[in-house]
Amino acid sequence: MVEERYAGLQQLGHASETPQAPEQAVLERVAAEAGGKHVVVRFTCPEFTSMCPMTGQPDFAHIIIDYIPDAWLVESKSLKLFFHSFRNHGAFHEACTLMIADRLITLLAPKWLRIGTYWYPRGGIPIDVFWQTGEPPAGAWVPAQEVAGYRGRG
Numbered sequence: 001m002v003e004e005r006y007a008g009l010q011q012l013g014h015a016s017e018t019p020q021a022p023e024q025a026v027l028e029r030v031a032a033e034a035g036g037k038h039v040v041v042r043f044t045c046p047e048f049t050s051m052c053p054m055t056g057q058p059d060f061a062h063i064i065i066d067y068i069p070d071a072w073l074v075e076s077k078s079l080k081l082f083f084h085s086f087r088n089h090g091a092f093h094e095a096c097t098l099m100i101a102d103r104l105i106t107l108l109a110p111k112w113l114r115i116g117t118y119w120y121p122r123g124g125i126p127i128d129v130f131w132q133t134g135e136p137p138a139g140a141w142v143p144a145q146e147v148a149g150y151r152g153r154g
Contacts (some may be wrong), residue, residue, distance in 0.1 A: 008035040016077070019085040022099060025105050028078040032069040038111065038140035041073065042066050047082050052060065052122065055088035060120045061093070064145045067113040068137060074108060092117045105133065112136045118147045126150035 019025040043065040097117045114132030136142050
């Protein structure tokens, strides 16, 4: 049973269909209870999938999102469904990365956010995309993402 404070959420604790496109995905938020501390929240999605807009072939990525919340946290089930909504979405790696970041920033207005997307090779070339809102707040401990770059057989 979902706690009363989460009763307004549409997806947590309920059966949910996977949205067919990122624009249809509903990202939800819950109140942050960090008491003004600069806590870093990390989400890792090691099996992200989207589609190449030119070939329609699947693209795969390992995504890490770190953010320091202000008033809001992203509800994790809604984030999972948002990620799944990219499976039939055709966009270049950079566009997928920035779309995810922009949606989270609009929803949460975090103190700080960074995203690293580590894409598996397309045409023999891996593409990694990184973006952040700026410098993290002073005194915040932000761990390294530590995703190894693609090494192939070597």
